[in-house]
Amino acid sequence: MDGLQFVDGIILMWFFLTALSVLFVVVDIWKTPEETVLKWGFILLTAYIGPFGAFLYVFGCREPLPGLHEKYIATRWRQVLGSTMHCVAGDGIGILAGAIIGAVVHMGRPSEMLLEYMLGFGFGWAIFQALAMKAMLGSYKQALAKTFYAELVSMNWLMAGMMPTMMILMRSIEGADDPASHRFWFVMSMSLLVGFIAAYPINWWLVSRGLKHGMMTVRPHESMIGMGDDIPKPVAQSSVPHHAQHSENAGLEMPDAASATPSTTRMLVIAAISFAVLAAGIIFGVNV
Template identity: 45%
Template sequence: MNHPMPAPLFPEYLLWGWFALTALSVAYVAWDLFTRTPEMKVMKWGWVLVTLYTGPVGLLIYWFSCREPSPGTHEQFVAPLWKQAVGSTIHCAAGDATGIIVAAALTGYFGLRMGVDIWLEYAAGFAFGLFIFQALFMKDMMKMSYGQAVRHSFLPEWMSMNAMMAGMLPTMVILMSRDMRAMEATSPWFWAAMSAATLVGVVVSYPVNYWLVKNQLKHGMGTERALGKGGAPQAEASATPPMGHSMPSMTGMQHEMPAAAGHAGHRMTALPEQMPDMATGSSAPVSGLRKAAVTLLTLAMLAGGYWLAARYGDLSMRPGEPMLDMPGMAMPAGHPM
């Protein structure tokens, strides 16, 4: 099947300008994380990866949600629930988006159709997020064996992955349908499409991660100086104590909460859903009915993303197929007539 090739969405020099800004953003985030901001080690790498995929936007998110504004303030700075949810979303994006991008590069190399690509990418994203970024990197923090960590993380990671793919899937397909050079990892348009897809995925998955963190089903933004380096959702109100009351230091909280028991090994003695909700003081587990409802919601989001991809993109396309020169449409440089 021949496919039309429209003119590029924007001049190529803007694309290379974006890549240059991305390189600077990644360099700054990496320098700041590894020299001055006491974020958890797994999240340091998560931020670097997500900034690599999202460029200056990732830097802005990092600046306002994680970067320690002054020495000794990281615990309080990341305490608000919305920032905790940002940390969960970044962790999700680092694992899921990496799996999706690697799979997209491989499926493009083998010339598979987009309708097949997207489900291989979904499986790869879920596997990379669950088995590596969740279970492998977080098992010590959760004080579990690897197998226990996989079982514990499966449902929250699946919910988060569904939401991430609900944003990435239509973005990838629509952009690649607009310019099929974006299906090949050797093309800069591929990386531009993946950058845009990751940005949309982060936005779409944030509300789901907010719910997961609020209900103690996923960890939030962490810090090395508190809670056994594990981090846990904190009440937004904890960052602003009532007038006349002093804020308890996070250092003191380490001695009061059982989660601080394994500082050196990134360990937590309580599972995330067993820790008391800092905003409500409740440690009641989320009911199975609520989990099922949110899981169904994320599946509906994924179905909506697929519908958008099928409606506004081309799921039958594959790399290397000839394209038709349509009136008013520009062919890529070097394309055979």
């Protein structure tokens, strides 16, 4: 067996495990009292990163016992998981579309990277973030304005992990730059996995500063009648103020995180660092 056959064997096993993982999440997640957009986010994430996505769903979001979801997701690392997953799920669609278009029309690598960035950011920001936050912020226009910074910074770190991984693997695996090849999709899967890992720390900062929210608990109003809990309320103490329990028909409220919100100067510095990290990732991918 030559090296390429060995790689193809690994890829086949990866796709098999990914299919099982996606099937499990698709069937199971609708029993979890999570916001609908985040349910779809976990399905997409699992399609991207296979069994790692299913693992993160089970240990990061899936309700362990009835009535415990609020407390279960209140831990900071799970809130950050929800935030990062939301970013990767949305941006990933645009990035994949850009990679396919770039390959089909034979774009040069710089143009293809720019297209992937623009489509990834545009889809993640305008659809996955702003539409999801519209109910919290009152209007789509306000949601676009409020989510722009967090999406930009998170996207930069995601791409800083993805870009070099894509470039290195596509150079190393024959045929991996062809969207019609299974190797292309394996490379994109690995790249999104690395991008997820790279984006997690900045999402920790964003969530801890009240600039992004994590996971939520959504329970139908009628299921709470008689439980003394039919009024929407936060799911945790103020130490983790980045999510909310709400009824199916209740509006969402953004947490009051004014005390944690960083200054404009700090936010600009963090944004500049994110662009520097993105540039460093691209340079690394080009030169390795």
